[in-house]
């Protein structure tokens with residue numbers, strides 16, 4: 001990563017009336033309150049907000065920004081405080097988030113829990129402007145929470161803090177984002193987690209209690225999840241539950257009442273969740289005590305084998321290309 005060696009820090013913003021900033025839009029453009037470096041050498045404008053930054057820093061991190069004057073709509077001869085003005089076709093909020101992430105590691109630290117509202121614009125614009133390390137960091141956070149391997153899925157439950165700030169409807173937003181940016185590796189897990197929601201929520205969305213905004217799956221994702229549901233349930237029977245029947249068959253010489261109760265209890269546990277699937281539940285150490293040693297030797301590996309098989313089928317349930325996970 002290279003933010004170059006100049007170590008500039010944000011200067012205290014001085015408000016001016018910006019009367020020299022006459023631009024084509026009706027309203028007078030605003031100066032960003034967070035990204036305005038007094039020693040910056042270029043001014044970017046998105047919607048009605050301007051950002052004063054350093055051309056060298058942008059160029060060092062992004063080949064697209066390196067050729068800055070050839071993108072967007074350069075304001076012709078227009079200068080802002082002696083800096084060339086470049087107009088970009090991004091939302092001001094998205095660009096501000098990207099620039100803050102580029103300049104300030106405290107603002108976007110992938111080692112800490114990050115809100116999706118920060119990850120999304122970073123991912124979207126780092127892809128567009130080819131800022132590879134920010135793209136990798138943002139995608140890495142999403143992959144931690146929506147892994148593309150069963151190992152990653154299991155590790156997710158061992159983390160003490162989530163990679164992404166949780167809220168109801170997070171999986172809907174991630175599934176929609178994965179479609180928007182064609183992030184195929186996130187889709188199987190994200191769609192599966194959508195499918196674990198109540199049907200009502202899948203169909204009608206989830207209302208944010210604070211903003212009353214309704215978070216909904218895109219029509220495409222909604223359709224795929226609804227069509228995937230019976231497939232997942234069917235395969236749950238063949239993966240999460242079939243091992244029970246096979247185990248019972250294989251261990252029928254075991255006359256222990258404990259094991260009979262164990263098989264029955266496990267069967268009830270997995271079936272009682274329907275129409276939700278428990279097929280990816282990790283084996284619990286509490287279940288060890290439900291069986292005699294011999295039965296456990298048969299049952300536990302069978303369970304893991306079936307669970308792994310279920311995972312590999314996830315893309316199939318949602319009509320996606322098979323993954324290597």
Ligand SMILES: [Zn+2]
Pocket residue numbers: 251254255256259291292293294295296
């Ligand atoms: Zn037994």
